[in-house]
Amino acid sequence: MEDASRSCAYVFYFLQNMISACKNIKYLIFQKTEREYLSLEAQKRIGSRVASFKKVLAELDEVWFTLNHVLKVRIEEVRLLEMINKYVFDATEILAWISERELYLNSLEGPMNGEENDRVLRRLRILSGIVRHWTDEVSGTVTRGRKLNQDLRRGVQVDDEVVSVNEAARSVVTTFADRVKGAFDALCDAISAKTRELGEASELHDLMIDLVDLEEWIAKRHLTASSHDVGTDLEHCFMLRSRFSEFVVETRNEGGRRMKTAVARCDGLIARGHPNRSEVAVAKDRLNEAWADLLEMMDTRQQLLKSALDMHRFYSDAQDLEEQIQHRYDTLPAEPSADLVTGRLDASCKRGLASLQRGHAALEKDLVYLSERVSQFSRVADHLYPVYAGERQVQLLTRRNAVLEAWRRLAGVADQRGRSLLDYYNLHRFIATARDLLEWMEEKKEEMSHPSTLSRNVGAVERLVAEHRQLHSELAAKAERIEDCLCMGRALLEAPTREVSGNANTVFSPLYLSMVGPRGEVRELCVLLATERVITNELWRERWDRLQMLLDVRYFIRDADSCDAWLNSRETYLVGARRNFGDSLADTIALLGAHYAFMRACAGAEARFDALKRLTQLEIRAMEWKPEDANYHEIEKRENIRRAVQEFMPSSGGTNSAQRPMPAVVRPQPRQTAGVSLA
Numbered sequence: 011m012e013d014a015s016r017s018c019a020y021v022f023y024f025l026q027n028m029i030s031a032c033k034n035i036k037y038l039i040f041q042k043t044e045r046e047y048l049s050l051e052a053q054k055r056i057g058s059r060v061a062s063f064k065k066v067l068a069e070l071d072e073v074w075f076t077l078n079h080v081l082k083v084r085i086e087e088v089r090l091l092e093m094i095n096k097y098v099f100d101a102t103e104i105l106a107w108i109s110e111r112e113l114y115l116n117s118l119e120g121p122m123n124g125e126e127n128d129r130v131l132r133r134l135r136i137l138s139g140i141v142r143h144w145t146d147e148v149s150g151t152v153t154r155g156r157k158l159n160q161d162l163r164r165g166v167q168v169d170d171e172v173v174s175v176n177e178a179a180r181s182v183v184t185t186f187a188d189r190v191k192g193a194f195d196a197l198c199d200a201i202s203a204k205t206r207e208l209g210e211a212s213e214l215h216d217l218m219i220d221l222v223d224l225e226e227w228i229a230k231r232h233l234t235a236s237s238h239d240v241g242t243d244l245e246h247c248f249m250l251r252s253r254f255s256e257f258v259v260e261t262r263n264e265g266g267r268r269m270k271t272a273v274a275r276c277d278g279l280i281a282r283g284h285p286n287r288s289e290v291a292v293a294k295d296r297l298n299e300a301w302a303d304l305l306e307m308m309d310t311r312q313q314l315l316k317s318a319l320d321m322h323r324f325y326s327d328a329q330d331l332e333e334q335i336q337h338r339y340d341t342l343p344a345e346p347s348a349d350l351v352t353g354r355l356d357a358s359c360k361r362g363l364a365s366l367q368r369g370h371a372a373l374e375k376d377l378v379y380l381s382e383r384v385s386q387f388s389r390v391a392d393h394l395y396p397v398y399a400g401e402r403q404v405q406l407l408t409r410r411n412a413v414l415e416a417w418r419r420l421a422g423v424a425d426q427r428g429r430s431l432l433d434y435y436n437l438h439r440f441i442a443t444a445r446d447l448l449e450w451m452e453e454k455k456e457e458m459s460h461p462s463t464l465s466r467n468v469g470a471v472e473r474l475v476a477e478h479r480q481l482h483s484e485l486a487a488k489a490e491r492i493e494d495c496l497c498m499g500r501a502l503l504e505a506p507t508r509e510v511s512g513n514a515n516t517v518f519s520p521l522y523l524s525m526v527g528p529r530g531e532v533r534e535l536c537v538l539l540a541t542e543r544v545i546t547n548e549l550w551r552e553r554w555d556r557l558q559m560l561l562d563v564r565y566f567i568r569d570a571d572s573c574d575a576w577l578n579s580r581e582t583y584l585v586g587a588r589r590n591f592g593d594s595l596a597d598t599i600a601l602l603g604a605h606y607a608f609m610r611a612c613a614g615a616e617a618r619f620d621a622l623k624r625l626t627q628l629e630i631r632a633m634e635w636k637p638e639d640a641n642y643h644e645i646e647k648r649e650n651i652r653r654a655v656q657e658f659m660p661s662s663g664g665t666n667s668a669q670r671p672m673p674a675v676v677r678p679q680p681r682q683t684a685g686v687s688l689a
Contacts, residue, residue, distance in 0.1 A: 101186035155187030240318035499536040
């Protein structure tokens with residue numbers, strides 16, 4: 011085929027040269043003939059022979075036309091054959107190239123592992139790229155063959171003559187075009203099939219590698235999830251649980267994502283009808299089973315760590331509660347001393363008791379919180395008790411009972427200490443109040459016993475009476491405080507007897523019992539307070555009587571002085587009137603009117619002088635006084651004191667007499683003066 015193409019090319023080249031030579035010869039001949047035989051000079055020279063030359067030239071031109079036509083036809087025939095040979099040559103080259111690619115494709119064997127598969131796929135991609143690059147070339151060749159076949163069928167017009175080739179030549183072009191198209195399509199299909207086969211094998215290989223890797227990952231996670239380490243203490247267990255919780259979250263997130271991807275890939279291969287879909291289904295089931303086992307193992311591990319954490323927390327709470335209970339024992343308020351309770355240490359007494367009470371109040375708040383923790387601890391123990399059995403159950407019960415017993419002891423001691431502090435506080439409050447009241451009554455007694463220098467006139471005595479009446483108001487106001495203080499003392503004295511008769515579990519300290527005992531300071535203060543109250547009231551009565559008598563005397567002195575002054579003024583009038591009788595009738599009448607007025611004034615003042623005749627209270631008392639009255643008043647005072655302190659005196663029968671009411675304080679009214687004012 012290559013030789014035929016070269017021969018056609020040679021013939022075509024030869025004919026082209028011949029045509030060129032003929033054209034040159036024709037040009038030379040016609041140029042020389044026209045110059046030598048057809049020009050005007052030649053016609054003049056030749057003359058009659060011009061016609062014969064023209065005839066010869068016409069024949070020569072005709073022969074030249076025939077030769078030229080034959081040469082053109084031959085050239086077109088050779089050109090068509092050359093086109094056929096060139097197309098056949100190009101098609102043969104393409105077929106040879108396709109054959110080489112087919113041989114190369116057949117040499118690519120199936121992969122044995124992932125690397126070989128990737129290598130073969132890379133080669134196939136390169137080959138596919140080359141084939142795609144040649145697609146336009148092959149399509150152009152096929153199209154050129156069809157167009158050439160159409161041109162050969164139409165032929166070439168040469169001087170009203172159609173030049174064409176035979177049917178055999180045209181069939182050669184059609185055959186080679188079909189062969190090229192069929193071979194190229196077969197190569198493309200083979201490459202696609204090989205690529206698809208290798209892709210499926212690569213996908214299966216990658217899937218199996220991923221499944222194996224996922225199974226190994228699940229196996230490693232399974233080893234961690236199957237651990238039986240629950241920690242040695244609460245902190246260790248909490249750390250293990252925290253890490254395992256992070257492990258579970260990470261495993262569920264990552265494992266769920268990887269499982270979803272792997273199962274989706276397996277389902278995709280099975281749905282597409284992969285040749286090894288049965289193997290894929292078995293691997294998928296194995297993977298799902300391993301994942302389910304891992305999830306179950308993680309749940310079991312979480313339950314185990316939760317139970318262990320509850321157990322460690324129980325023991326840790328038990329130890330912490332025991333330490334807190336012991337700490338509360340160590341911080342219990344101390345028993346106050348006798349000096350602290352009685353207030354002999356004034357600089358620190360109140361601060362000390364207040365500090366103890368604040369400390370106990372803070373302790374009670376802590377005990378409320380601690381009680382809630384103990385209750386929660388007991389509920390946790392009740393919840394854990396049925397879960398365990400054997401020795402662990404006995405340990406739980408023993409530890410729970412130990413903590414509850416320690417708590418009950420602490421609660422009992424704290425309650426008893428709180429009651430003791432309350433009793434001591436009441437005792438201290440009673441002593442302080444009693445001392446304040448005794449000091450106040452002593453001060454008032456001193457004030458009432460001290461003689462006053464302000465009793466020289468009625469105004470001063472009235473001021474003393476008003477002050478003494480104000481003192482009575484103060485005594486009435488203090489009487490309620492004194493009675494409250496005595497009631498407090500009675501309660502303190504009756505507390506031990508009441509608790510014993512009521513079978514209470516209250517235990518009083520020796521200090522408290524000594525202070526409220528028969529010779530205790532509480533009883534002494536109650537007796538002293540009741541005695542001072544009676545003495546103060548009696549002293550107030552005595553001074554009130556004295557002030558009333560003094561006021562009556564001062565009123566008498568004032569009235570007597572007023573009457574004496576009135577008499578002196580009237581005596582001067584009488585001396586003057588005795589010597590003056592009037593110089594005229596009018597003067598005498600005026601003097602008579604004045605004398606009648608004087609007589610009326612004397613009649614009006616008679617009641618005032620009669621009032622001076624009445625005895626004062628001091629004179630009445632002096633007249634009625636008997637020597638035995640002093641002893642009677644002293645005996646009555648002592649009897650009042652005895653009745654007041656009788657209930658506070660120790661009784662052999664263990665009971666106290668009923669409280670008797672305090673005698674009422676009677677305030678005498680001041681003496682009223684008779685008659686009109688001495689103006």
